Amino acid sequence: MLGNLGLLAGLVLLIVLALRGVNILLAVLFSILVIGLTNGMALQEVFLQHFPFGASxxxxxAGNFLLLFLCGALFGRIMAASHAAQGVAMAITRWLGAPRxxxxxMLVCALLTYGGVVVFVVIFTMYPIGVTLMKEANIPRRLYAAAIALGAGTFTMTALPGTPSIHNVIAANSLGTDLFAGGWYGVLAGVLMAVLGMWYLEKQWRSAVAQGEGYQATPKDEQMAALAPQGDAQLPGxxxxxxxxxxxxxLIVLPRVLMLAGVSADWISFGLTQPILWASLALLSGSAVCYVLFPPVRPNFIRTAGQGADDALLPLINTAAVIGFGGVVIQTPGFHAFAAWLLGLNLPDLLSVFISANLISGITASASGGLQIFMSSLAPAYLESGVSPELLHRVANLAAxxxxxxxxxxxxxALFTLMxxxxxxxxxxxxVVTVLVPMLAALFVVGLAMLLH
Incomplete structure (x- = not known):
């Protein structure tokens, strides 16, 4: 009983500390201390075994995914330094017009994150440009923030096949699948998320205009607007x-296309079976292309790459800390009882996957952390019950x-703080756009897959 209460207290403490802005690593360490003490776990096992080096x-x-985080952050930093990310944003703005x-x-964030630019780089790219857009279209800041979240943190993160996102790679690495597993289900879910999310935001915008709510400037807007490109001439096309x-x-899609065409080679097999390394190599190639195409980035290329390496550390440490928290949680009797309850529910396997991956991601407040914990603790049971690895890959991603x-x-x-x-x-x-809509899309895929399998 005490152990279960301690587990709950640790979870609540983590949530409260995170909401109060406490560094997530410190919040995790305090929380696992509470969980360890109340569950009678030896502290040396908590802090020197389960948290750092356990299966989760x-x-x-961090050791498994350092290269991917590093290459993704490097690519994002170089895209920003070359103004290529801003070039994409401004070109789409000219094409669609500020009223849209x-x-x-949503489109710019989706395009950049699907191509491998890390979420925080995308946010910092879109906010300075967004100040002008919000002014011209009189959009409430809260809705613009939600549009960024919809494009950068939903369908390109978990649904669309082929993306080098950490979530897609975690599933592929754990299940032995490739980055395109369950592809058609992912495309359907991605379209649903984009359409439903944008419908909601446009509806809210019309409602806000009718009620007299619009853009309100802040002192920080002036600073951020100064970071935005002042003229199209300085931007690449x-x-x-x-x-x-x-x-x-x-590069990511090439091995899959060649395999479907009947071509076989060692490097094709490597690309399909080593998602971390192949996605990392693709991101490095994108960085090399930036070096070739954008002369202004060349004089400071090494320094920019170093800044990219620095950019990788904080998200890697934060994600690893959350996963380490899960590594302690899964050692407790309370979690084992919780897992047994989930697996013992009289539900279809895919619906059970949806519920369990969602709950674990909700506990950790991290799709990547929840997915890693799910893959190490619950996924084997679903594979044994007959769920195909490809389908489990996509459904678990969507649920997380x-x-x-x-x-x-x-x-x-981070998004609220910045804006x-x-x-x-x-x-x-x-x-609505990052919880409710993705859950509806995931449920749609689960229902469809249950009908077809």
């Missing part, structure tokens, strides 16, 4: 700007992208 340990995860600012934000992203996607965006999510807190928003002002819209 922080350092175990919400659609522009759309074709040149988007080429590095297209190269990354082309539901409750991961609860109020204590690090990404949500000067509070949970009271903006979380309702974030909840």
């Amino acid at each position: 340990g922080a350092f175990s995860f 600012a919400l659609l522009i934000a 759309l074709l040149r700007s988007i080429t590095p992203v297209l190269v990354v996607l082309f 992208g539901g409750l991961d965006s609860l109020p204590h999510s690090g990404a949500v807190i 000067g928003l509070t949970h009271k002002e903006a979380y309702r819209d974030i909840f």
